Amino acid sequence: MGVTNSSKIVSELFEDEAVVVNLVNGSYYSFRSAALEIWKMAEAGYNREQIISACENQDACKPFLDYLLTEALAMIDDIPALVPSENKIQGIPEYSKYEDMKDLLLLDPIHEVDQSGWPNKLPE
Amino acid sequence: MTDDRIELFLQEFKECYYKASGKEEQNISIRLGSEHAKLHFSNQHIAEKMSRSLAHLKAPSESVVLNTLSVFCFEGNLSPFSFPWTPADFEVQGLIKGMNTDRFQTIYQHGSGAIILFDQLRKEGFYYIDSATNIPYWEVSFPFRTLFHWWTRDTPYQLLHAGGIGDISSSMIITGKSGSGKSSTCLSSLLHQQLFLAGDDYVLIDTQKGILYSLYNCVKIEWGNLERLNFLKKLTDTKFKDADKAMIFVNERCSEKILTHSELHYSFIPVISREGKTKVIESNPAEALKSIAPTTLFQLPLIRTEAFGKCVALVKRLRTYQVMLGTDPGEIAETLYVFLNKDGLNRV
Numbered sequence: 364m365g366v367t368n369s370s371k372i373v374s375e376l377f378e379d380e381a382v383v384v385n386l387v388n389g390s391y392y393s394f395r396s397a398a399l400e401i402w403k404m405a406e407a408g409y410n411r412e413q414i415i416s417a418c419e420n421q422d423a424c425k426p427f428l429d430y431l432l433t434e435a436l437a438m439i440d441d442i443p444a445l446v447p448s449e450n451k452i453q454g455i456p457e458y459s460k461y462e463d464m465k466d467l468l469l470l471d472p473i474h475e476v477d478q479s480g481w482p483n484k485l486p487e
Numbered sequence: 488m489t490d491d492r493i494e495l496f497l498q499e500f501k502e503c504y505y506k507a508s509g510k511e512e513q514n515i516s517i518r519l520g521s522e523h524a525k526l527h528f529s530n531q532h533i534a535e536k537m538s539r540s541l542a543h544l545k546a547p548s549e550s551v552v553l554n555t556l557s558v559f560c561f562e563g564n565l566s567p568f569s570f571p572w573t574p575a576d577f578e579v580q581g582l583i584k585g586m587n588t589d590r591f592q593t594i595y596q597h598g599s600g601a602i603i604l605f606d607q608l609r610k611e612g613f614y615y616i617d618s619a620t621n622i623p624y625w626e627v628s629f630p631f632r633t634l635f636h637w638w639t640r641d642t643p644y645q646l647l648h649a650g651g652i653g654d655i656s657s658s659m660i661i662t663g664k665s666g667s668g669k670s671s672t673c674l675s676s677l678l679h680q681q682l683f684l685a686g687d688d689y690v691l692i693d694t695q696k697g698i699l700y701s702l703y704n705c706v707k708i709e710w711g712n713l714e715r716l717n718f719l720k721k722l723t724d725t726k727f728k729d730a731d732k733a734m735i736f737v738n739e740r741c742s743e744k745i746l747t748h749s750e751l752h753y754s755f756i757p758v759i760s761r762e763g764k765t766k767v768i769e770s771n772p773a774e775a776l777k778s779i780a781p782t783t784l785f786q787l788p789l790i791r792t793e794a795f796g797k798c799v800a801l802v803k804r805l806r807t808y809q810v811m812l813g814t815d816p817g818e819i820a821e822t823l824y825v826f827l828n829k830d831g832l833n834r835v
Contacts, residue, residue, distance in 0.1 A: 370792065373791075373792055373795040373796075375773075375776060375795075375799045377771065377772055377773040377776075378771075379773075380771075380773040382773055382776050382777055382780070384780060384781060384784065384795060386784070386791045386792065386795075389781070389785050391777065391780075391781050393773070393777065461777070461781070463664060463781075464664075464781045464782065464784075464785040467580075467785045467786065468579055468580070468785060
């Protein structure tokens with residue numbers, strides 16, 4: 364599993380949270396707990412099977428791995444498996460998605476802005 | 488288009504500036520962080536509109552050794568010159584297809600119709616509009632923000648979508664998207680004798696040295712909020728009574744309240760609370776990043792990866808707090824002032 368390249372996705376790890384931003388569509392994410400550990404492993408280049416085996420609660424973690432793919436934050440690739448991680452991922456993934464910036468990018472610049480121009484939308 | 492072709496186009500475009508200007512040209516030097524920029528205007532009318540919010544940064548030309556940025560700002564009919572694109576080439580956020588490379592950035596500004604172009608190699612920016620009369624009120628409040636944003640790419644500076652207040656020795660950025668209480672918090676500083684205002688919407692930050700710089704002296708406020716922030720009513724500019732927001736040019740009304748620069752120590756995230764009293768609560772760098780980066784990255788076009796990196800560097804050196812806003816602006820300002828001073832004692 365590989366994290367999508369930095370021209371599209373940027374992220375930063377903090378002590379108990381990862382902040383991930385999709386530069387293409389304006390969505391951004393907060394990953395905590397098992398989601399943070401899974402993201403770290405994906406960034407480090409571990410493959411899907413390795414990440415799943417590192418999870419104590421695999422049933423709870425699999426949907427999050429799918430979520431990373433659906434959101435185009437990570438890709439399945441054919442990189443060789445790294446030496447298996449000895450870390451165990453505990454708990455369940457906690458994650459949030461924020462879409463309050465998305466409108467700025469999805470606005471049709473010709474038809475949806477008012478006279479004051481970008482980024483002001485026409486009233487509903 | 489290749490860089491060579493864009494460069495040729497730009498040479499012709501620059502000639503248009505010189506044709507449009509002539510004897511009426513106005514040149515203004517301003518401080519931009521710890522550096523200088525030279526703003527060239529084709530006439531006094533456009534200079535007045537596009538430099539009013541920057542007036543507090545004016546520097547005597549003779550004192551400027553080196554300009555790290557030159558901006559050419561002009562209006563008028565450019566015929567027979569024509570642009571090498573059509574409206575079909577305008578993309579989201581006004582990016583012009585084929586005109587954006589590592590060296591050149593170009594947008595068409597929807598609404599005003601302005602063309603904004605930057606050459607990273609020569610550090611030259613261009614702002615062209617058919618008539619200065621069409622410059623919108625928000626552009627008057629933060630002129631050249633897109634050019635300044637592009638200019639920061641190869642520097643430690645970052646144009647941040649945030650407010651900034653403090654005093655000569657310490658300051659805080661006030662972060663959050665529109666409607667979060669950012670402007671109200673910043674404007675409350677005008678009520679306090681020992682607090683000063685660097686900006687309420689955009690500020691310039693040296694992300695390596697941790698210094699907050701004022702960029703625009705114009706602050707904007709929702710008309711509806713003027714009832715609550717009654718003390719601001721007498722400061723609003725009547726020329727903009729039809730604008731979506733009330734405008735106050737701090738440099739003209741209370742220039743002594745401007746904080747030109749200060750060491751930056753804190754990031755404050757305002758939260759509109761229903762409680763009467765203002766409270767300061769410790770937060771963390773991840774919260775700071777979420778309140779700074781997306782709104783900065785997506786309000787301004789291009790160079791987002793670089794901007795994100797600078798936002799990260801910044802939040803890691805700042806201490807982050809949430810401020811639960813009370814209802815009395817004077818009490819908000821006093822709470823922030825007391826915090827700045829008490830925590831300042833801990834810093835020494």
